[in-house]
Amino acid sequence: MPDLSCDGCADDQRTTMSRRGVLGRAAAAGAAGALAGLTGDLLSTQLAFAAGRYSGDVLVVLSLRGGFDGLSAIVPAGDPAYYAARPGIAVPKSRLIGGDSRFGLHPALAPLLPYWKAGTFGAIQAAGQRAPNRSHFAAMEQLEQAAPGTSLRTGWLDRMLGGLGATDPMQGVSVGGMMPARVMAGPVPALGMKSIDEFAMFGDQAGQPMAATLAKLYEGAPAALSGPARQVTGSLATTRALAATAYHPANGAVYPDDTLGRALRDVARLIKGKAGLMSACVDSGDWDMHENLGIAESGKRMHDKLAKLAEALAAFARDLGTAGMKRVTLVTVSEFGRRVHQNGSGGLDHGYGNAMMLLGGGVVGGKVHGRWPGLSERHLVDGDLAVTTDYRAVIAEILHKRCGLANTRAVFPDIRRTTSGIVRPR
Known part of the structure; x- marks a missing residue:
């Protein structure tokens, strides 16, 4: 059976994504052959106008690829079936932090x-x-x-983005990858970048001014051609201005010096740089833990992954500060959860129900939302945690209350x- 871990799927999904029209798609694609990082001399007045117009939250979507085990992160300590199902990897009640009588947070x-x-x-x-759906690729x-x-x-x-009237690639950005995430596939311009500092047009260098040549080439051209070029x-120009300082x-x-830490750092730069951002996508991979998930101690696989995740998210929130986070909502998603019962390799196979985490000034936090179905055998779905909250309903509430999108059914x-009270209205 082929390896279907999240990292293995990421490149495939991005190379199969449809292109959105020649230059417009090139602007969005980052490294789809035209852009692999950006430099330029022209400032985008269109972008400045868009930045001033949108007053909703910046929605940051963090994809935990590979099948995140929400039962390890948001532990159902009040359900005895959890401890019976995971005798070797359950998080002891004595190690839990936060939470309430039903749930606790993993100490990492x-x-x-x-x-x-x-x-x-x-x-x-x-x-x-x-x-x-327990197939990584199909579920994603x-x-x-x-x-x-x-x-x-x-x-x-x-x-x-279309419902919010986005017209500029800088309003929807995926950070950490050269191609825009498939979740942004469609007619609205979007952008993929590995990082702000590395964002440059392929081949643009001293003596070979690709970006300036592109601008000159389409100067005075019909809007259908000059618009994408602009x-x-x-x-x-926007990323060059940010990278100049x-x-x-x-x-x-202090962000961790890893892919996730660097990506969230750049999202914070885009937000604080007033680049017009409406939404950003960031990936965190390697959550496909079929074996050796480990106990809740430093040096063990799940503990250390959660610790790096928490470190990056906390740095992001601290960097933006209380005022900055009032206009940001970050939400985690994953293609599926893990099985309730541990397997013979000390890990967890592909499952169904999962946990989502939210961070932001408008989040009703300090609690675990949703209807808990229980982990006794009669409540499971083929051995998995049942789903009682559609992840789209969570995001729809964020879009309506925090981003100001009236017609959420055009999205879902x-x-x-x-x-349901997961977030507060602006």
């Missing part, structure tokens, strides 16, 4: 505990897709299209907007 999430106590970090348990595709049973093939973030040069995180924030056609 300690960097996020201040935000839990402040009510800006929270979770939803037993969340997930409408039906089980469904997660990102988010329109099962319809003919829609665009990504849900593309539909969100998007390219505007994106180049060394970035120093505020408030003593079969999801009615909820008022």
